[in-house]
Amino acid sequence: MDFQTFLQQLVNALSLGSLYALIAIGYTMVYGILRLINFAHGDIFMVGGYLAFYGVSAFLMPWWMAVIVAIALTTVFGVGLERVAYRPLRDSPRISIMISAIGASFLIENLAIVLFDARPKAFHVPEFFARNFVLDGVHIASVSLIIPLVTAVILAVLLWMVHRTRTGMAMRAVSTDIEAARLMAIDVNRIVSITFAIGSALAAIGGILWALKYPRLEPLMGIMPGLKCFIAAVIGGIGSIAGAVLGGLLLGIIELMTVAFLPELTGYKDAFAFVLLIVVLLVKPTGLLGKNQGEKV
Amino acid sequence: MNSLLSKQQFMSRNNILTLCAVLAGIVLLFVFEGLFDSFTMQIFKLCAINIILALSLNLINGFTGLFSLGHAGFMAVGAYTCAILTMSPEQKEVNYFLQPIVPWLANVHFPFVPALLLGGLLAGFIGWFLGVVALRLRDDYLAIATLGFSEIIRVILTNAQSVTNGSLGLKGLVRFTTMWWAWGSAILITLFLVLLIRSSYGRAFKSIRDNEIAAESMGIDVFGMKVLSFTISSFLAGIAGGLLAHYLTTIDPKQFIFLKTFDILLIVVLGGVGSITGSVIAAIVVTISMEALRFLDGPLNLGFMMTNGIPGLRMVFFSALLMIVVIYRQQGLMGKSEFNWDALSRIGLLPRRGAKSGMGEK
Numbered sequence: 001m002d003f004q005t006f007l008q009q010l011v012n013a014l015s016l017g018s019l020y021a022l023i024a025i026g027y028t029m030v031y032g033i034l035r036l037i038n039f040a041h042g043d044i045f046m047v048g049g050y051l052a053f054y055g056v057s058a059f060l061m062p063w064w065m066a067v068i069v070a071i072a073l074t075t076v077f078g079v080g081l082e083r084v085a086y087r088p089l090r091d092s093p094r095i096s097i098m099i100s101a102i103g104a105s106f107l108i109e110n111l112a113i114v115l116f117d118a119r120p121k122a123f124h125v126p127e128f129f130a131r132n133f134v135l136d137g138v139h140i141a142s143v144s145l146i147i148p149l150v151t152a153v154i155l156a157v158l159l160w161m162v163h164r165t166r167t168g169m170a171m172r173a174v175s176t177d178i179e180a181a182r183l184m185a186i187d188v189n190r191i192v193s194i195t196f197a198i199g200s201a202l203a204a205i206g207g208i209l210w211a212l213k214y215p216r217l218e219p220l221m222g223i224m225p226g227l228k229c230f231i232a233a234v235i236g237g238i239g240s241i242a243g244a245v246l247g248g249l250l251l252g253i254i255e256l257m258t259v260a261f262l263p264e265l266t267g268y269k270d271a272f273a274f275v276l277l278i279v280v281l282l283v284k285p286t287g288l289l290g291k292n293q294g295e296k297v
Numbered sequence: 298m299n300s301l302l303s304k305q306q307f308m309s310r311n312n313i314l315t316l317c318a319v320l321a322g323i324v325l326l327f328v329f330e331g332l333f334d335s336f337t338m339q340i341f342k343l344c345a346i347n348i349i350l351a352l353s354l355n356l357i358n359g360f361t362g363l364f365s366l367g368h369a370g371f372m373a374v375g376a377y378t379c380a381i382l383t384m385s386p387e388q389k390e391v392n393y394f395l396q397p398i399v400p401w402l403a404n405v406h407f408p409f410v411p412a413l414l415l416g417g418l419l420a421g422f423i424g425w426f427l428g429v430v431a432l433r434l435r436d437d438y439l440a441i442a443t444l445g446f447s448e449i450i451r452v453i454l455t456n457a458q459s460v461t462n463g464s465l466g467l468k469g470l471v472r473f474t475t476m477w478w479a480w481g482s483a484i485l486i487t488l489f490l491v492l493l494i495r496s497s498y499g500r501a502f503k504s505i506r507d508n509e510i511a512a513e514s515m516g517i518d519v520f521g522m523k524v525l526s527f528t529i530s531s532f533l534a535g536i537a538g539g540l541l542a543h544y545l546t547t548i549d550p551k552q553f554i555f556l557k558t559f560d561i562l563l564i565v566v567l568g569g570v571g572s573i574t575g576s577v578i579a580a581i582v583v584t585i586s587m588e589a590l591r592f593l594d595g596p597l598n599l600g601f602m603m604t605n606g607i608p609g610l611r612m613v614f615f616s617a618l619l620m621i622v623v624i625y626r627q628q629g630l631m632g633k634s635e636f637n638w639d640a641l642s643r644i645g646l647l648p649r650r651g652a653k654s655g656m657g658e659k
Contacts, residue, residue, distance in 0.1 A: 035437075094436055094437065095364050098440065103616060103623055104620060106556075106612075107616035107617055113608070113609035114607050114610055118609065227445075278442055278445060285434070
């Protein structure tokens, strides 16, 4: 393993990790506010990819317009999902709302099989994203540069929003204590909807970037990235936006570096994240940047 | 307890009725076997296997209140152990053509029952281990950890080529799971679980579900009980996996992706989380309707138009059903209540019991 190969793997790991980070932010924000693992998040990600695909192939939009429309529609879809599947269960036991999330994910996947067809579709990659640079022998596709950039910009905007705006303050209040926030005249439903809107928009961006990186769409393509990004959020400390980004980057780096340095473990690649999850949960359940929440009787 | 009383308890009307019902069920199975073709019988067998799966998931999710999503993994362990042990050495040579099987397994050849039990025991042991490690976690963390664990098992099965034959799977298993094995196990396991839930262990499980802290302060070994429940549940899932392997006669790791756990969860939720009766009824109804609704995947005549076959529509129906039940009727079919003979007499289907035998049942 020479230095050049290492750099090449690092570039790949950074772009994969940033993609994980982008999706992990959606998990962490929803969990921070509702204490709910949004199992359907990975499927929202898939819907984003498909909508962009149909925008270009069926409605013949230019790619930038298809991207904007897909993000907007996915956002509406995510907010609608919360209305239909999660809001009626807000005061139910946590297990019920989790079963509802699993059911929603199951339903979206099966609907996607019916509507989008189970056969994989080839995603058209615009020329702008397909360009290849060679830098010191390291090959960099332009999409591998764009992904970390997009993630960095979104992270900055979100941190500003959560810590510097009134909506962000309301979000932090709801995540600390829903009841108290309601007493302070915060419209909890509005905050939850905004959170889902942001999370779904990020999932859509993630889905489109994923499709640009791996140009193949399948109805079940959201399951594995969805689970892994949830794990990334847990590793970073669920509820913390910076933690989600850190967790996503770490997961991407660990996954690709292990495969690069120990090629005989390639077949076990999909298991790394889960092993990491179990280790983190046992050693430091609050994650790297998470706050400790005492147990209430 | 003096022996006269326990004899009287055993001979109570309700227990006699239960015994009669089981015997009637066995006679009914005889009749069915003569009456129906082998395709229908296959579905009946699947009902029995799904009953075992639903009950074992309900034990952990419904009665102990631990949300576990790792069932597909335990099934896989049971299925693979049982299948590898029962395969004859010649059959193994045929199957493992890409990479020969490890020598210490090559000549092992067990009869069905010990292999099935060993599969269950191995699944139970792994369940015990996972329980000791992961049951410190609760709620959604436990769910995601167990889900991850079942995925780890599947990845190992896919990659351990010389033990499990990897993604090629195992083909040509003997069809050991007859009607009698499937339903015999289902009835035995149902009775075992009814007795378990009524015992002091079952009450301890339920107290943990209802309020863990209260249970602990009443002196219940909460962690030990959770591990016990988890171990029993994985043992039963392993048995069901073994039965399933010899029912399908072909297994491969893809069958045990965690979507399989969702199928079982569907049955448990529809039947009622925390009801044995509910799980049994829902397992039978869901299994039969999964077959009966197969026409949804084929071409449909909607009266005004014909659709070409839409594969997947059947699963859309079931997942939508799951959502509707969770949102509008969380208790499912039975809630936490169980079938009992006294309820039948209350609504007048059976004569009321005399005051004398009132101490037999609660």
